Amino acid sequence: MILPGHVAAAYLATRLLHTDRLGTFAACMFPDLVDKPVRWLLRRTPNDRIPAHTALAWALTTAAVWRWRGTDCARGWLAGYGVHLACDEVNAHRNPGRLYLWWPLKRYEMHVGPTGLQSSLADFRPASLAVEGALTLLAAAIWLASDDDAATIRTRASSDMRGARHASS
Numbered sequence: 001m002i003l004p005g006h007v008a009a010a011y012l013a014t015r016l017l018h019t020d021r022l023g024t025f026a027a028c029m030f031p032d033l034v035d036k037p038v039r040w041l042l043r044r045t046p047n048d049r050i051p052a053h054t055a056l057a058w059a060l061t062t063a064a065v066w067r068w069r070g071t072d073c074a075r076g077w078l079a080g081y082g083v084h085l086a087c088d089e090v091n092a093h094r095n096p097g098r099l100y101l102w103w104p105l106k107r108y109e110m111h112v113g114p115t116g117l118q119s120s121l122a123d124f125r126p127a128s129l130a131v132e133g134a135l136t137l138l139a140a141a142i143w144l145a146s147d148d149d150a151a152t153i154r155t156r157a158s159s160d161m162r163g164a165r166h167a168s169s
């Protein structure tokens, strides 16, 4: 998946699992923030799904977050990372490339590609974009219907407008 799907999935994880938002949202993008530059810029790996899209990276980073930020943030990280890998696994059955979850403990015949944003997006087939769109719309609908999340934004926006009117008068 790409950004909207990963953010939507992280949001749904915080709603369903009541996990720490910072940990969940930080982890929801972490594997891509590591693996895409390693592949796209440095060309050190055969594809953009290693080394961070693996159980080893998931476990090591969760342990590091637990030591650094405590249990709540680590639970959020664990959930956000897991949701990212699950979304990419769903996607991997609709597009070229796979997850190599047990790398480097298991040998895989690896997919070679993509080398940048354009070639990465070119790998997306309509079925995976439909899944991404549906997940994003579901999260947006739940967010808009949620009393606490959407109301916080509405309250902030209206107080900003009152402040702007007050400042201009």
Ligand SMILES: [Zn+2]
Binding pocket: 001, 031, 032, 053, 084, 088
């Ligand atoms: Zn990913």
